[in-house]
Amino acid sequence: METGFTKWIIVVTVVLCCLLELIDTSIVNVALTQMMGNLSATQQEVSWVVASYAIANVIVIPMTGFLAEQFGRRNYYFASVVIFTLASMACGQSTNIWELVAFRFIQGIGGGALMATSQSILIDTFPPKQLPLGQALFGMGVIIGPTIGPTLGGYIVDNYDWPWIFYVNVPVGILASIFTLTFIRDPERIKNAIPRPLREIDWAGIFLLILGVGSLQYVLEQGETKDWFEDPLINFFTACSAVGIIGFIWRELTAEKPIVDLRVLGKSRNLAVGAFLSFVLGFGLFASIFIFPIFTQRILGFTAAQTGFLLLPGALASGFMMPLIGRALQAGIPQKYMIPVGFIIFFFFTFWMSGKISPTAGESDFFWPLMVRGVGLGLIFLPITTMSLAGLQGKDAGQAAGITGMIRQLGGSFGVAIVGTYLERSLAQNRNSLSANISLYNGETVQRIQAFTQNFMSKGFPLEQARQQAYAALQGILMKQTSLITYSQIFTALGIFFLACLPLILLVKRVKVVGKISMDAH
Structure with a gap:
């Protein structure tokens, strides 16, 4: 158990590494168009820049407990930071799209270890009574990372060039590597562990x-x-x-x-429920952060940097909430009371957002809803994490951290995939529904076309060209109205999904002493 200056250096190290890993899940999204141009890649090819990193992440995360035991946690963590840092440099140096995809996969292998291993290092760093604070600091990285990724990426792309979204990782990675070797120590159980022979793996x-x-x-x-x-x-x-x-x-x-002991799910009902709630958390966190930038940039014309800075206050609100929630848990407030409040607040956010969707919406319209989102996610993440790992010891806790991390990541992938599909298909359905009301036999339609035509003629367009412009303007209005209805439906559906999961809280057993959370986790 570390104390004083060393403890806080370890905290800074692992939280920074956690932030780096999660920022890189979303930072590239705003740079894909620039990558396509510079690397002569198609839309389908450049999508692999995102997919390769995510695939590597989700494969490695559940194996972190085993790998830390096999090689020593400090050694494994140090190697992961080095791999992540070197791969980041290589990504920036890539000269074609498939080089970049390959280095992103390697970066994902290194990054996958940083999440679950960071969490277990914090658990061993803090004494029992301060564990909620340690988990709160870890939660700051989990919630803030995916949110500030587009902010940072948008700023870099607008002011520099796409390789710099990878180069910014390098100095932080070097610093984290030095701190890892200098300050992080393996607990006795890992020092004394005997690695498995290759034949027994x-x-x-x-x-x-x-x-x-x-x-x-x-x-x-x-x-x-x-x-x-x-x-x-x-x-x-x-x-x-x-x-x-x-x-x-x-x-x-x-x-x-x-390699991943799934039997641990049968040892703790709270872990089984927490694993599913982690899926829900990942779903809501990544789906909402996916759909909002699409709406603001496609419909409202915001830049990537504008959207990113708009998301930042809500992310900081989550970070501010974490220590407060940690103290509340430490004071004995049960997780099973906090989680429903977080779910209801998140539902309120989605309901509020669905009402804010309009063609005249500005940045000020979204500030408070996004702040509410940040508060809601803060109330969800930390109670779920502490509840899931409570009462588990040694290898069980390490396996549980890896399993919940993988499930949270898969929840995010499901959220983005389902929302993306729903968006495209609902746009088509809503467009068809609205188009049924537009006809040259409809008096209102004819009047609108005539008004547009007269307007364009007054600007100097000949009759035929003015009429074509009028049809195009009507089509534009139809598309915008279709989009507004669809985005509003998506936010409403996200809220209903969260409400539908509320009954699961009834299965949670109360954990009386938060301080006993998995002190022996890997």
Whole structure:
């Protein structure tokens, strides 16, 4: 157990690494168009820059407990920081799209370890009574990282060039590497652990994990681009994910020394419920951060930097809430009371946002709803995390951290995939519904076209060209109205999803002493 200056240096190190990992899940999104031009890539090819990182992440996260035990947690953490830093430099140096995709995959391998391992380091760094504070600091990175990614990315793309979204990782990575070697120590249980011989490693479990989760992540990342099950490759990887996941579950439940011990889910009902709630949290966190920039940039004409700065106060509100929630937990307020409040606040955010969707909305209209979102997510994340790991010790806690981290990541991928698909298909359906009311036999339609035509003629356009411009203007109004209805529906649906998950809180057992949370976690 560390104290004083060393403890806070460790905190700074792991929170920075956690932030880096999560920022890189979203920072590239605002730079994809520039990458397409500079690397002569198509839209489909450049989408792999995002997908490769996510696939590597979701494969590595559940294995972090085993890898920390096998190689020593400090060694594994240091190697992961180095891999992430070197891959970031290589990404910026890439000369073609497939080089960039390959280095992003390697970056994802290094980054995947930073989440679960950072959490376990904080657990071992803080004494029992201060554990909620340690978890709160970790939560700041989880909530703030995906939100400030577009902000930072938008600023860099607007003022510099896309390689700098990777170069900014390098100095932080170097500093984190030095601090890791200097200040982080393995607890006695890891120092004394005997690594498994190669023949005893669960190679079948590793293969099935890569096949199942990797294929599922590919389907979620690429499904909308390839029109889902109309594409043979999506069908193939869907089958691979089903075979891999079913085989992985069977293998890990029956193997003597599994790579990911799923039996830990049966040891704690709170962990099982917490795992599902982590999925819901990931779904809401990433889906809302995905759809809002699309709306502001496509419909309202905001720049990437404008959108990013608009999201920043809400992210900071989440960060501000974390220590307060940690103290509340430390004071004995049950998680099962906080989580429903967070869900209801998040629902209020989505309901408020659905009412704010309009063609005249400005930055000030979204400030307070996004602040409410930040408060709601703060009330959800920390109670779920502490509840999930409470009462688990040693290897069980390390496995639980990896499982919940993977499920939260998959929840985010499902959220983005489902919302993206819903957006495109609802746009088409709503457009067809509204188009039924527009006809040359409709008096209001004719009057609107005539008014537009007269307006364009008054600006010097000849009659035929003015009429064509009038039709185009009417089509533009139709498309904008369709978009507004669709985005409003999406926010409402997100809120209903959160409300529908509320009954799960009834399954949570009260944890009386927060300070006993998995002190022996990996």
